[in-house]
Amino acid sequence: MKRFVKGFIVLIIVMVVLAGCGGSEETGGDSGSGVSAKIGVISYITGPGAAYGEAITSALELAQKEINAEGEVHIELVIEDSAGTPDQALSAAQKLINSENVTAIIGPTLSTEMEVVGPIADQNGVPILGTSTTAQGIPEIGDYVFRDSIPESLAIPASVQKAVEKLGVKKVAIMYGNDDVFTKAGYDSMKQAAEDLGLEIVTTQTFQKGQSDYKAQLTEIKDLAPDLILCSALYNEGAVIMKQARDIGIDVPFVGGNGFNSPQVIEIAGDAANGLIVATPWFTGNESEKVQEFVTAYKEEYGKEPDQFAAQAYDGLYIVAEALKKAGEADRDKLRDALAETKDFEGVLGTISFDEEGDVVMDPIVLTIQDGAFGIYE
Template identity: 35%
Template sequence: MKMKLRAAAVVSASALLLAGCSGTGDGGDSGGGTGGLVGTGTGASCVIESPVKIGAALSLTGGAGSYGASQQQGLELALEELNAADGIEYKLSIEDDASEPRQGISVMETFAGDGTSIVLGPTLSNTAVAAMPIANEASMPVMGISTTAGGITDIGEFVFRDSLTEAQVIPQTIDAVIDEYDLKKVVVMYSNDDAFTESGYEVMAETLEGTNVEVLDTLTFSKADTDFRSLLTAAKDKNPDAIVVSALIEAAIPLVTQARELGIEQPIVGGNGFNNPKLMADAGDAAEGVVVGAAWNSASDNAENQAFLTAYEAKFGAQPDQFAAQAYAALYLIDSAVRSDCSAERADLRESIGSLKDVATPLGAVSINADRDAEHPAVVQIVKDGKFAVLR
């Protein structure tokens, strides 16, 4: 409810600005263009004369900077590949939302008024809650590529995402951990000042309520905290079978490191915020055995994923993470939608994205459901030998 109220406030505050930048034009479309974005043919034979403008609001700086950097690389690779094909030229504009809702609003207002066909991002759910209503009010499609909090697509009919929600991933993760480690009792920890981590906690709590696992205690902290020793000591004193945590990577790294320093050997189960190679790079051996639910795993042997891995390493000299994979997949989903109707007009894109079914991507076969959320297989991972491996 709080998310919806904040979103409504943003819409009200932005209404006057949007009235001047989202007019329908002479042709009656809402895409910021006047016909040049409707082409001929379909699929691989689709030809659109005008460049198709795509925006991306990414957290290149601030608390989520590591996620945004991965997303930028995923998008750059996909753009290079798609522009090598015939018929459509994509122009990608990437702007930094600085991991802050206010900056995200400013970026989205710019895209809403400059003829951009669709926007990817923002990176964080709390920034998306503030900024996505502007896109929806401008009748400009927007696709979340890492926003997993509940209620995102409830913002409006122009809001989509290719990132699986916490509600799609966490229950599967907890069920797998219960079976794997025969859990009877846990301590839950979460950052209570961030929409993404709060949403993750809510799903964790609801899932655990439906099991026979006892929650011994629930401990909260700030997303800016870096010293968790007192909380971890309190958790250790409860002697849980595991610690379940919803946190961003900046908190996850010191939390995991300090837990092992304090002699906590029980499994640590993380939410989607743990899905970052920085966990292993910065926490080192302390990350071993951490379990994380994910929308993607590099071990997947589908052809699109193997091609993505090879191309990414060739271009950037490193292996991608989930955030790069989701960003890369999103641009291919957009291309599939554009080519299906051979139109990049905003209203047409809303219809064609909503109709996507079983599009082959590194994430697996992706479909967009009636709630404008992505559906594709999830995976439960465990850190083993410094890498994410499939637990089941």
């Protein structure tokens, strides 16, 4: 009897100690109710494209705070910097999957990185959600790969079509970065869109990431007098290209790929950014209550308006949170299945569903820059 009583007391002590160890945000423990999960993030935080990563991680942290405050799901974010390179993105993924044992990954930022990271996540059965990867074929990498960013193959035709309707375009020139999966995918969509619309492509010019002088390419374009320039680039190169184009007297509009959807384009190019045409699911001027609440919260937190990359990341974490509720636990396979069932999710981007490949189903809007600000192209 004494042995039984002694054992019972020890059991009670153990239970009290264990109860006292729960609920730590730092360790990712149970917050006291709902599902608790550790979510990895691979983001472009340092390097020439750091503005993308800053917007993404800022929005994720804002969404995390809001989701955790609601109490149904408790999320711990484990953020790793890829510096925009596939090798560093791969190292970050391996750390998150193996050492950190995350339930899912958001990111990486670039399609070039996702082509390396996606297969590893898929092979390990870790759901991965790209919030900025727009190259063709990303969701097809595997059953565990998703994205909530509109692919170039949907966005670019919409913007080119709108420009043709508004401007009576007959001839176009194309410029693209030929050393990046994302910018090459943008080129493929631009070429296809031009051909589908019966436009004459007078020249195709290429460049590399980090290039600073584009005068040779732009001079050849100027001599051929196109009605429109289609350019697939990240914001750094894209903004400089537009500035140098205006400096040598090219005054025709640009249609940009997804990389141009950043306020950094305006900051770098200044007045040369006016007239840029892009397609995006995100517009801060949308009068929806959900959109304006997000814009206000983001501005209060970070002192500036959220861009497209912030909006996609913000919705991305909320989509993961909803899937965790459906899964009922922080289980990779169950979360993957719940993500695949995402349908008519109402986010700041609009109504989001995933198709059978895990690709986003959503309609873009076409914007233009006028007087230093993005607005609807009407």
